[in-house]
Amino acid sequence: MLTDYTEEAVCKVDDLKDGELKDVRVGDTDVLLARVDGQYYALYPKCTHYQAPLSKGMLHGNRLVCPWHNACFDVRNGHRLEAPALNGLPTHEVRIEGDQVMVRLTTDKESMENPMATPDPANTTTCVIIGAGGAGAFAAEAMREGGFTGNILMLTSSDHAPYDRPNCSKDYLQDKAPDEWMPLRSPDFYADYGIDIRTGQRVTSLDPQTKEIEVSGGEGQATERIAYDKALICSGGKPNKLPVPGVDLKGVQVLRSLTDSQQLRELGKEGKRIVIIGSSFIGLEAAMSLRKLGSSVDVVGMEAVPFEKILGERVGKVIQGWHEKEGITFHLGRNVKALEGSDTVEAVVLDNGERLAADAVLLGLGVKPNTDFVKGIDREKDGSLRADETLQIADGLFVAGDIATYPTADGTQRIEHWKVAGQQGYTAGMNMAGNGVVYNEVPFFWSNQQGKRINYIGHAEKIDDVIFDGNPEQDDSFLAFYVQDGNVKAVAGLKRDKEIIAIRELMQADKLPSVETIRQGVDWKAELGK
Known part of the structure; x- marks a missing residue:
């Protein structure tokens, strides 16, 4: 048979x-x-x-x-x-x-979509998403997964539908990832599920009282007013500026978009002299990628050690050494005094008088929440919007991603991570569809530093002490536990993936062992199985 x-x-x-x-x-x-x-x-x-x-x-x-x-x-x-x-x-x-x-064997597919509803023309309810990053992408799908059959409209000032933004500083910038890898979904997917994405749309105003959004489509186009029943603000961050002379010269760039990455990639291929101002995770990922393309790279940072506030001095020095081994030069503990050039940037002048020749400058100074268009809602000091545990900030209005300040057991916090944005978008989307979902996820992010993936879980506002499992200077793998106010609040790991998973699951369940127990050593898989 x-x-x-x-x-x-x-x-x-x-x-x-x-x-x-x-x-x-x-x-x-x-x-x-x-x-x-x-x-x-x-x-x-x-x-x-x-x-x-x-x-x-x-x-x-x-x-x-x-x-x-x-x-x-x-x-x-x-x-x-x-x-x-x-x-x-x-x-x-x-x-x-x-x-x-x-x-x-019952399927030959490599992936499958979670079960999702399809749009019903009879349902005229309109949900609007402002932003097409990770939060917006997951929110749109969550609404359909949560059973919403009305209209979904996504507005973005970008020229692109949702794409894999973390890759813009990694393989894509290194020219190792083709363009077709970058979109999160195909146009057919969004069409099939009735998700209308309008690119090149700048939201100029959102009024939660009238539930109306004003949109500018660009120069010469009339302002459009869009009424919403529910809306999600996930507009992300806008790059911090460098307040020095010469910052408006040509060749001074940021890395926030696919277009930015494409432009930097071409410079890197040409072997240009590139100065990166800011020794952040994105800044050093870009330094790694541009160096691999053949550019000479100088990194200027105000701190004495990269990532000292997040990963501690010891781990920061180790990561700095990885980059220096690949030919990247650091100028740390320095401020930028000016950028020089007649029309295009030619040099970066530091506060000690040192002059770094530059064909291009990349500003990696972090971001601030892009929320100026939101009317009638008080902002936090950093410009973010405070949400409740369901990520709602007003009637029918939700927030997710870089701009969201949300409640935790220790108070409130705001996190600028891709996974966090995606999961917050998913939570907000499910709630916009009428499901009562609470956001209480332990934060997670990863960074590729010279081919070594650092995973980080939790969140520490300050570091009182660091407990090490392994020797960062000598071992090929380690865990670093960051202690704040007598408790481990965050953990970083290199090649300790299973332990990181177990620790995050324990954090999520509020079952992390005491600092004293962690100092003595823990079998994390066994601890998780208790």
């Missing part, structure tokens, strides 16, 4: 314990096997975000967490639970025959 499927025995029933993962093959197809509460599940074995091997991640209950960027999936149905992945995991049929676990 002929069959139109492939099925094989992949292991014995007792081969895996609950919480264990195993890579197996069924025919010519790689499959991930997982066991939860005595039940076996078979799934596509790679994360749908960047194709990380999920067997290197961790299973906690039904939550399967990616080792690289902490995307999360439900092993029972493959659904995506957390950003930065947009798609879920295809699943295969599993059955038990005697003492054998049998897996039958």
Whole structure:
């Protein structure tokens, strides 16, 4: 009898314990096997975000967490639970025959969308999203996932629909990622789900009292007024300016968009002399990428050690050494006095009189919330908008991403991370669809520094002490625990992916061991299994 499927025995029933993962093959197809509460599940074995091997991640209950960027999936149905992945995991049929676990291939897709509603022309309710970054992209899909069938309109001043912004300082800037990798979704996807994306649209006003948005489409175009029933503000940040003479010269750039990355990439290929002002994560990722393209790169920073406030002096010096080994020159503890040039920038003058020749200057001085257009709502001191636990700031008005200040157990905080923006957008979108979802995620971000991925969880306003598991100067992997007010508030890790996952899951459950216990050493997988 002929069959139109492939099925094989992949292991014995007792081969895996609950919480264990195993890579197996069924025919010519790689499959991930997982066991939860005595039940076996078979799934596509790679994360749908960047194709990380999920067997290197961790299973906690039904939550399967990616080792690289902490995307999360439900092993029972493959659904995506957390950003930065947009798609879920295809699943295969599993059955038990005697003492054998049998897996039958039931799909050849590499990813799947979470179940989503399609638009209903009879539903005239309008939800507007201001911003097309990670928060906006996840919010639009969350509304459909949450059952909303009305109109979804996304307004962005960008020339592009949502794209993979973190890659703009990494592989894309290095010319290792083609243009087709960058969009988060195809135009057909947005058309199929009735998500209307209008690019080149600058929002000039949002009035929460009248629920009306004013939009300028550009020079020569009339102002348009759009009424909304519900709206999400996820307009992101605008780059901080450098208050010195010469900042308006040609060749002075920022790195906030796909277009910025494209322009910098061309400069890098030409081997230009580039000075980066600001030793931030994005600044040093750009330094890495431009150096790989063949440019000479100087980095100017006000701090004595890069990342000292976030990662501590010791880790910061180690990262600085990685970059110096690749030929990047640092000028730290310095301020910029002026930029020189007749029409195009030619030099950067430091406060000690040093003059750095430059064909281009990249400003990496951070951002401030882009919220000036919002009327009638008080802003925080930094310009952000304060939300409640559902990310709502007024009737029918929500906020997510870089501009959102939200409540935590320790007070309020604002986080500028891609995963956080995506997850906040998802939460806001579900709530706009009428679902009561609370945002209480432990922050996570990653940074690629000279090919080494640093993962960071939690949030520390200050560092009182650092506990190390491993030696950053000598070991190829380490964990750094950041202590604030007698508690570990954040953790950074290099090549300690499973531990980072376990620690984040414990943080999320408010079950992190005490500082004293962590000093003595912890088996994190065992701790998570308690």
